[in-house]
Amino acid sequence: MSGQEMKTRVEEDVLCSFCGCLCDDLVVEIEGNKVKNVRHACRLGASKLMGHERIRTPMIRKNGKLEEVSYQEAYDRAAQILVNAKRPLLYGWASTVCEAQKKGILLTEMVGGILDSTATVCHGPSILGIEERGLSGATLGQIKNRADLIVFWGCNPAEAHPKHGLRYSTNVCGFFTPEGRKGRKVLVVDVRQTRTAKNADKFIMIATGSDFEVLSALRMFVAGKGEFVPEKVGGVPKEELFEAADMMKAAKFGAFFFGLGITHSRGRSKNVGNALALIAELNAHTKFVVMPMRGHYNVAGIGQVAAWETGFPMSIDFSRGTAYFNPGETAACDVLSREDTDAVMVVASDPASNFPRGIVENLAKVPVIQIDPYENPTTLLAEVVIPSAIAGVECEGTAYRMDGLALRMKKLVNSPHPSDEGVLNGIIESVKKLRGTEAEAKAPNEASA
Numbered sequence: 001m002s003g004q005e006m007k008t009r010v011e012e013d014v015l016c017s018f019c020g021c022l023c024d025d026l027v028v029e030i031e032g033n034k035v036k037n038v039r040h041a042c043r044l045g046a047s048k049l050m051g052h053e054r055i056r057t058p059m060i061r062k063n064g065k066l067e068e069v070s071y072q073e074a075y076d077r078a079a080q081i082l083v084n085a086k087r088p089l090l091y092g093w094a095s096t097v098c099e100a101q102k103k104g105i106l107l108t109e110m111v112g113g114i115l116d117s118t119a120t121v122c123h124g125p126s127i128l129g130i131e132e133r134g135l136s137g138a139t140l141g142q143i144k145n146r147a148d149l150i151v152f153w154g155c156n157p158a159e160a161h162p163k164h165g166l167r168y169s170t171n172v173c174g175f176f177t178p179e180g181r182k183g184r185k186v187l188v189v190d191v192r193q194t195r196t197a198k199n200a201d202k203f204i205m206i207a208t209g210s211d212f213e214v215l216s217a218l219r220m221f222v223a224g225k226g227e228f229v230p231e232k233v234g235g236v237p238k239e240e241l242f243e244a245a246d247m248m249k250a251a252k253f254g255a256f257f258f259g260l261g262i263t264h265s266r267g268r269s270k271n272v273g274n275a276l277a278l279i280a281e282l283n284a285h286t287k288f289v290v291m292p293m294r295g296h297y298n299v300a301g302i303g304q305v306a307a308w309e310t311g312f313p314m315s316i317d318f319s320r321g322t323a324y325f326n327p328g329e330t331a332a333c334d335v336l337s338r339e340d341t342d343a344v345m346v347v348a349s350d351p352a353s354n355f356p357r358g359i360v361e362n363l364a365k366v367p368v369i370q371i372d373p374y375e376n377p378t379t380l381l382a383e384v385v386i387p388s389a390i391a392g393v394e395c396e397g398t399a400y401r402m403d404g405l406a407l408r409m410k411k412l413v414n415s416p417h418p419s420d421e422g423v424l425n426g427i428i429e430s431v432k433k434l435r436g437t438e439a440e441a442k443a444p445n446e447a448s449a
């Protein structure tokens, strides 16, 4: 290795492409073409940027074994699977950049498939709730600078978003909140005492599946109709809920963060709707904002890109020749559980680890194409495996933070692999070749322009 290649440089203000916080204050030391050290990241983010064992070459399964092939062979085989399928599912998209997501939507439309994101198994109900009720939103910067009460409901940022408190919510010092944690109150509602709950000023442990009732009781207190609330709701004494409602009304600026504890317990999108209604009603007394705690770093991005390209945020079916959206019918788990898809392409995701067992069994019955930098349990089911560069480390791109702010991620080092966008372009070209047309495919919004 030459002296030039081994030169050490330091990149500042680097974005972390792990969770929805998209922390943008990382300092990365690079030696030659390798990340040597990451400062200011939590352990999750540092581990992603430092990198670990990768898929090294494209592979196609032959006689039950994955065999190394060229990128072109992998693109051609992937295109063949997608073109031959009647209703392919193109799933994942939360851990890649908006540029790749846009190509994914174009490819799905070309092959008449269904596009769905990991939101379908995390904050999909939030999206439906927000569509019904609207959202009293804010940026994380506003919350940092103004919030004197932070509510975490059904989420555990101390473990899932470790820098959330330090950078945006509980512990950070802001313009109107110079005392940081001392000047703020923290209220946690959950079904168990998490690490986040241990650091709260007030923790309310509710019975599993009782979020809707507890939210309704709080709404009654906020509306001044506490006399109609029963003595206990969701296993919580009435007085405790009264105190929590009082705490919320007394805040100058409250921020309500919610997680999968609400979206995936009984009630799902209706729980979210009830939480949004509570926040809207609190705004009759004080300023209150609400935000879903998005998990993957660009899961918010696929919702944005899909919405501006097709009009719908997820679970979009192009098999009728036009975009059609009906979660419950067109979501990834719906079509897989009905065995209503005959090929699956997985991009930057691992459904074999995250989907219910019966659905994974159905996934194993159809040809699977995987595009990912890393091997994971989905690789074991895949017929075609295509490694890609890591966005935010080996290629640049745009991602949306959990508050809907679009941020640009840098390329830090070179990669031997193409970006997700490059891989998708390769497959799109192979699809065109297979269909005997070189005509430029148009994105949905371009087609109608």
Ligand code: SF4
Binding pocket: 016, 017, 018, 019, 020, 021, 022, 023, 040, 041, 042, 043, 044, 045, 046, 161, 162, 163, 164
């Ligand atoms: S909190 Fe999330 S975005 Fe921030 S450094 Fe940790 S993993 Fe990365």
